[in-house]
Amino acid sequence: MSVFVNKETKVICQGITGTQASFHIQKSLNYGTQVVGGVTPGKGGTMHLNLPVFDTVKEAVKETGATASVMYVPAKYVKSAVQEAVEAGLELAVTIADGVPLKDMLEIKSMLKGSNTKLIGPNTPGIITPGEARLGIFPEDIHNQGSIGVVSRSSTLTYEAVLETKRAGGGQSTVIGLGDDVLIGMDFIDVLKAFHDDDATKSIVMIGQLGGAFEEAAAEWYKKLPNKKPVVAFVAGNAIPFGHKMGYAGDITTNGYISVQDKKDALSDAGIKVVNHINDIHLALEDLQ
Numbered sequence: 001m002s003v004f005v006n007k008e009t010k011v012i013c014q015g016i017t018g019t020q021a022s023f024h025i026q027k028s029l030n031y032g033t034q035v036v037g038g039v040t041p042g043k044g045g046t047m048h049l050n051l052p053v054f055d056t057v058k059e060a061v062k063e064t065g066a067t068a069s070v071m072y073v074p075a076k077y078v079k080s081a082v083q084e085a086v087e088a089g090l091e092l093a094v095t096i097a098d099g100v101p102l103k104d105m106l107e108i109k110s111m112l113k114g115s116n117t118k119l120i121g122p123n124t125p126g127i128i129t130p131g132e133a134r135l136g137i138f139p140e141d142i143h144n145q146g147s148i149g150v151v152s153r154s155s156t157l158t159y160e161a162v163l164e165t166k167r168a169g170g171g172q173s174t175v176i177g178l179g180d181d182v183l184i185g186m187d188f189i190d191v192l193k194a195f196h197d198d199d200a201t202k203s204i205v206m207i208g209q210l211g212g213a214f215e216e217a218a219a220e221w222y223k224k225l226p227n228k229k230p231v232v233a234f235v236a237g238n239a240i241p242f243g244h245k246m247g248y249a250g251d252i253t254t255n256g257y258i259s260v261q262d263k264k265d266a267l268s269d270a271g272i273k274v275v276n277h278i279n280d281i282h283l284a285l286e287d288l289q
Helices: 019-031 057-064 075-087 102-112 155-167 188-197 214-223 249-254 260-269 278-288
Strands: 010-014 034-039 051-054 068-071 092-095 118-120 126-129 133-136 145-152 172-177 203-209 231-236
Touching (some): 010 019, 010 057, 019 034, 019 133, 051 057, 057 075, 068 075, 075 102, 092 126, 092 133, 102 118, 155 203, 172 188, 203 260, 203 278, 214 231, 214 260, 231 278
Parallel strands (some): 010 034, 068 092, 092 118, 145 172, 145 203
Antiparallel strands (some): 126 172
């Protein structure tokens, strides 16, 4: 089992003819991901990586039956790419680009509200279900199938969390990088809900970071759950002095004074096992067993 993507998921790539897209889509194809086509305006009717290329997402969905998209488009084009995905009724969109303008993200959030589309990113390594599907830039060789769900706000530390699950003798059901940007699509609550609904996910690793209030919101949600799956959490940013303003939107209401310890306290109070060092995650997972 998995959340959001598996070997049956039909995927298209927006921006498929670009250099980075070509490189990573080929890796995803080699991994077994069911990529069924791509979209590059003006190149419809051609073939790339032995896949059909379409001018629009609607055309691609109609011809291939795709339900998910991974976007390798520059930040300034992300808004229009997401709009196409939403209008085509895709269930999932993953956008890798970093630095998407805040104004665009506000409009994207408005588009997503009430739509059929869930967005992972921007500024994310993507999503991977080990042995089944890879949408993004994950180094596929560090993953193996298992029952631990991984969700992270820190792109680089996502890989560290995966290695920690392996050190504990486990594997991953699905790994999701939420994205490092100020405004993102799915958040911790969205993913924690999905992992709780997935029978094969037995425990969860959650990586937070300084800035915003995503962790506090997730802690409040988790605390109210009647039936909880065990969660191990790490919050990055201890080295940043207290009072340093990160500039995240979530800090505006708190005048920039949400510390890492505040986040840890909220998570711990909700019943989540919080570790002080990322390389202690495997010890906490072993304790769960």
